[in-house]
Amino acid sequence: MTAPEIAVIGGGIDTHTDVHQAAVIDSVGRHLDTQPFETNSAGYEQLLAWLRAQGEVIAVGMEGTGAYGAELARFLTASGITVVEVDRPDRKARRAHGKSDLIDAYAAATAVLSGRASGTPKSRDGIVEAIRALRVVRKSAVKARTQTSTRSAL
Known part of the structure; x- marks a missing residue:
């Protein structure tokens, strides 16, 4: 008997100029993994392969789909991944939980899981x-x- 594949309910991506930090969580919000990826076509391919290797990708939350993440958002959408625009965490939440790319990537993923994020990426x-x-x-x-x-x- 094989173990059931984990449903990766959300991936989260904190976008930047040179490197995007990606994180994945399962359907109950457990942190599975996080990785940095370069912001070029090879990095986007690696990120997509990494996401799919984690399990079934339901949706990916991403900050900055109109800026640093615009190209990646278009790439993921064209690859059949649902991309959700995630607002930056408010200042109170950032003070309470700290600020890092890893924390922001997980926050984007959990925002998708909880339903707090439902924005349509800028096209x-x-x-x-x-x-x-x-x-x-x-x-x-x-x-x-x-x-x-x-x-x-x-």
Whole structure:
């Protein structure tokens, strides 16, 4: 008789510029493992393989799906993993439990398990992204115009 596969209800990822810290918990919230992964395509492949090796992946909670975690969120979603946007823990919770990448990764996973996290990751497409792109271009044009008029006045 083989042991039943553990249901990995949640993975949690604390995103950063160079390294993402990932953690997994089971369906009752027990911490299973944590690992750091580089923020490049090879690191994303390794993270996905590591998650799947832990058991069945139900969902992954992640901070920063519109910033440091945007590319990873798109990769995981395209790979069939449900990604949930997780808000940063409030200051009171951070003071009570401390602050580290490992703690934040586990907090993201438990937020998914408890239902506290239910946000939809930013997709970087659609009307919001179109408006953002227009604002970036406009800001750049205003800056260039201001610099040009300042130089002309000198």
